[in-house]
Amino acid sequence: MEEIDSVDLKLLRALAKNSRVSLKELSRELGLSISGVKRRIDKLRKKGIIKGFSIVIDSKKYGWEITAFVKVDVESRSIKELADSLLRKREVCEVHKIAGGDSLLIKLRTRTMDDLNKFIEDNIASRDGVRNVSTMLSMECFKETLAAV
Numbered sequence: 001m002e003e004i005d006s007v008d009l010k011l012l013r014a015l016a017k018n019s020r021v022s023l024k025e026l027s028r029e030l031g032l033s034i035s036g037v038k039r040r041i042d043k044l045r046k047k048g049i050i051k052g053f054s055i056v057i058d059s060k061k062y063g064w065e066i067t068a069f070v071k072v073d074v075e076s077r078s079i080k081e082l083a084d085s086l087l088r089k090r091e092v093c094e095v096h097k098i099a100g101g102d103s104l105l106i107k108l109r110t111r112t113m114d115d116l117n118k119f120i121e122d123n124i125a126s127r128d129g130v131r132n133v134s135t136m137l138s139m140e141c142f143k144e145t146l147a148a149v
Contacts, residue, residue, distance in 0.1 A: 004049065007032070011040055012049070012149045019053040054146065059109050066116050067138040070106045070124065071098075078129025079104060085127070091119050 004012070007030055014026055026037045044050040059067075074082055079102060086092045086106060094107040106124070110116040116135070125133050 004044070008040060008044060008049075009149065011037070012044070012147070015041075015050070015053075016145070016147050016149050019055075056144075056146075063111050064109045066108075066110045066113060067141065068108045068110070068116055069136045069138070070108060070120060071134045071136075072104045072106065072124055072130060073132040074102055074104060074127075075129035075131065076102045078127070082124070082127055082129070086123065089119075089123060091115075 010030060011026065014021060014029055023034045023037050026032075027034045030037060032040070041050065072082070079097060083095050083097070083104060086095050091108050091110055092106060093109055094105075096105045097103070098105045108116065108119065110119060120133060120135065124130060
C-alpha cells in the first residue's frame with residue numbers, strides 16, 4: 001500500500017469530484033503553488049494511485065436503460081478465460097472475482113431487457129465451465145463513484 005499524506009488525500013478528493021479542475025484552482029484550495037500541485041499529481045500517477053482521468057456518463061440519457069449485476073458460478077479452470085473475454089465487451093462495466101466459491105460478479109449495462117438476455121446467453125451462460133448464472137437488476141442507483149476517497 002502506498003503512503004499518502006493529508007494534502008494528497010485532499011487533492012484526490014478534489015480530482016475525484018471534478019477531474020477537469022484547473023491547477024490554479026487546486027493550488028488555491030490546497031494552499032500550494034501550481035508547480036507543487038503538478039508535482040503531487042505526477043507523483044500520484046507514477047505510483048499508480050491515479051490511473052487516469054475520466055468522465056462520468058449518465059447512461060440512461062443515451063439509451064442504456066438497464067443496469068444489472070450478474071453472478072456467475074464457474075469452474076475454477078475457466079474463471080480467467082471468461083473474465084478476459086468479457087473485458088472487451090462494451091456492455092461490461094466491471095468484472096470482479098468474488099469470495100465464496102468460484103464466482104465472478106459482473107456489472108452490465110444494456111439498452112433493453114432483450115439485449116441483456118441475449119448478452120448473457122451469448123457471452124456468459126453458453127461458455128464452457130459456467131455452472132450457474134443469476135442476474136440482479138438495479139432499480140435505482142443512489143450512489144456511484146469510481147474511487148473511495
